[in-house]
Amino acid sequence: MYAIVEMAGQQFKVAKDQKVYVHRLQTEEGKKVTFDNVLLLDDGKNVTIGAPAIDGAAVEAKVIKHLRGDKVIVFHKKRRKGYRKKNGHRQSLTEIVIESIVAKGAKKAKAAEPKKAAPKKEAAPKVEAKKAAPKKAAGKADDLKKIEGIGPKIAETLIAAGIATFADLAKTKAEKISEVIADVRGNHVTDTWPAQAKLAADGKWDELKKWQDELDGGKPA
Template identity: 80%
Template sequence: MYAIVEIAGHQFKVEKDQKVFVNRLATEEGEKVSFDNVLLIGDGNNVTVGAPAIDGAQVGAKVVKHLKGDKVIVFKKKRRKGYRVKNGHRQALSEIVIESIVASGAKPAKKAEKAAPKKETKKAEPKVEAKAAPKKAAGKADDLKKIEGIGPKIAETLIEAGIATYADLAKAKPEQISEIIADVRGSHVPDTWPKQAKLAADGKWDELKELQDKLDGGIEK
């Protein structure tokens, strides 16, 4: 006999004595649980289908242990924007073993509930004295976004720091630029930005394009 049952938001095809890994249940290890959202039961050539669930049907199980799944890496990147974010995730799971499948007349038992995610307690943030806002550069600013690796937020930050033109950027040192954009989210490598800005300031757009074709997010390949 087998059954298709919904457990913690997912559907599983289960048989007696089968071990199943499901989303973390709010049940202690060693305790027994039951699932009454049984969608289908098969017994040889007899198949019973619910509408959507089968009345009186129930799958009984025992929680063996709680564990975490394999780590999954999520990497996001935006080409030519200098944007790279890497995150890892391990799903909280429960290992259960199926003890019984009842087609009808099941007695009410303790139902398993999906464990609620733990709330993270926010730590008190230290008070930081407000810094004086930097003076904005006077005059018309160049479109710094034409420099590979510079996005709208970085361009805005540079302009507020007084680097508003290609000529200004060409004179700046990469270490100085890194300090200015330190609070901008993402990983940014400004090593080639002054070199690109110098070509743009001199109007050498063809040479700039050739250089940018060799870059990846403003970084030399």
């Protein structure tokens, strides 16, 4: 009677009283060990094939000793690179002797259940404080620099305050405009800006250009 059984990650054809060298087992010397992953059994009359293992079949063995196998030389070389590396290896083995082959009724060894990791606490999502974005005027802003006396810095300041179009500027009083641009360096005269913006908003560019020729920095020359 013989069996094909998986032991320590390898498949062996074994019979009673046969000595087998397998990869190192954790079982102590002199102790018995059971292998229940039997793939095939032949009792001399019938051949039983597992799917993949035969239920109830097992191979019982006894650990004789732990040892190390013969040295194997591992040599690496790379052509035209000047690379050579030589290593030796001795596999850790266990010598066992097969004591019996059980066809039915063997109890399968219970595999140790892995410990369940404690559920991780989900970190509370970080709430990032949003920086207040500067107010943007709805719609497309006009080029306020076309107004005599308004430069890039003043135009940027007015747009940030919500005065982004010629129509917005035309509706804003000169005093209010002065308050808005108070932090912009320079002496700014805003008296004519609403009127200029009104002409620009109405599309009266020729009239605006003629008037601007008479102005100096937004005030009459």
